[in-house]
Amino acid sequence: MKALSLNLESSSKAKYVVIADAIRQAIKQGQVAPAEALPSARKLAEQLNTNRHTIMAAFAELVAEGWVEAKQRSGYTVVASLPIQSSQNINKVDTKQTQFKWQFVRKGIMQNPIKASEFKYNFAGGQPDLRLFPFDEFRGYFSQSCQRPQFDDLSYGDSRGLPELINQVSTYLRRMRSITDKEIMICNGSQEALYMVSQLLLQAGEKVAVEQLGYPPAWAAFKSSGAQLIPINQDEKGIIPEHLEMQLKTNSIKLLYLTPLHQYPTTVTLDAERRMKIYQLAAKYSVAIVEDDYDHEFHYKCQPIAPMAADDPLGLVIYISTFSKLMFGSARIGYVAANQDLIQALAEYKTLMNHKNNVLIQQTVSRWMKEGGFECHLRRMTRIYQKRRDITVNILNHYQNLGLPIKFKNPDGGMAIWLDMGKSIFGLKEKLYAKQVYLQTQLEFDLNHKNNKQENSAFNFIRVGFASMEEHELKQGLKLIFSEVYGAELQERL
Ligand SMILES: Cc1ncc(COP(=O)(O)O)c(C=O)c1O
Known part of the structure; x- marks a missing residue:
């Protein structure tokens, strides 16, 4: 041997x-x-x-x-x-040459290699200021969840979510958003809800109407079922019902995806007249509406107009919202409010995917809501973001007064301003990386551009997310943006 x-x-x-x-x-x-x-x-x-x-x-x-x-x-x-x-x-054998070749039949969303949160001036619209989240208070509730674990909740079980959290969310939706007659389900953020809805309701080749400027992760969710996106034109008041009707007549559309409160990315609030027209069209053509109300909590002008889901006698609205803006994206707490049949089907589908959301986080959030911490944080952040919106508007007014041809509408709510730079913003995003500025531009949100159907020169807008920065950061970041676009011209006017 x-x-x-x-x-x-x-x-x-x-x-x-x-x-x-x-x-x-x-x-x-x-x-x-x-x-x-x-x-x-x-x-x-x-x-x-x-x-x-x-x-x-x-x-x-x-x-x-x-x-x-x-x-x-x-x-x-x-x-x-x-x-x-x-x-x-x-x-x-040479393993490099013979590595197994995957034949992918589906595609996910390409991860952005650039991390917005690493930039000193992060204008990514919809980014909350995490420095202000009450982590100490939250930790207290989290400890309670661990100290007194409810063993029954910790195993597999009802995929709709923890009953206490569902109760809290349903009270919150009733009080703050007038949604009273829908069932609720907790999910891993809005994105999971969008994905599950698309898997349950769409077949390959079916059509989904979307706002022409919109939220690409939602489009990706619909496309994952093989659905085709039909862009609907919008104007300064939001999506145009007449164009929607034209598309409904000529295409067999199955779903309509909308962001009515603060249109993403333009921030426009869809008025009552258009909402009613759109609802009537949806009823006439038997189309379900996915209402994505992603930042409802931050509205400054008055009480925000109630969601379309609050007045939905036919039960065709699928209401989706999230705590990603009030808390943080990685909390992964979102929810769907819809009629019983759909919630039942979603719960069954969620069981197939991942059973349920993290129970300790659900318990923590539900305690935080019950004890009033959630609402207190909400009120505080609304005041802070309103102030930051006003600061941003003042800074933009200042540059307008210097003669820059920029245009914008002061948004009634939300966490961003849709700003017409008065010039093409082609290549601006990349140029600003070196200056520690992260920005999203119109190109990223335009479905026609993504489908390569539009001229590049028509893109002038940027989305100025103001929520995550303090006054001095907003001032300096915007100065860097305007200097990049207007350079010498701006220097002369200063
Ligand atoms: C239009 C829109 N929908 C939904 C979300 C939230 O997604 P999630 O709950 O998956 O974090 C966002 C966040 O940026 C958004 O902008």
């Missing part, structure tokens, strides 16, 4: 595990063939300068894994049926 050449890796693992790893490697390399005997424990102990018990423990490990078997009188042998020859051949 020839000795094995064993390569003992230096690691923090137990010695017998390291020896088992080395023997396994020697078997894979073909140093000892199937059915051949391994060196005895005594010999290996001598070779490795250790005791026999350690070697026996290593053998026992390999026996348990199915590499080695113990034979009476002949000691330990390699399992005869191990297909070592073939795996040895695989090891010999």
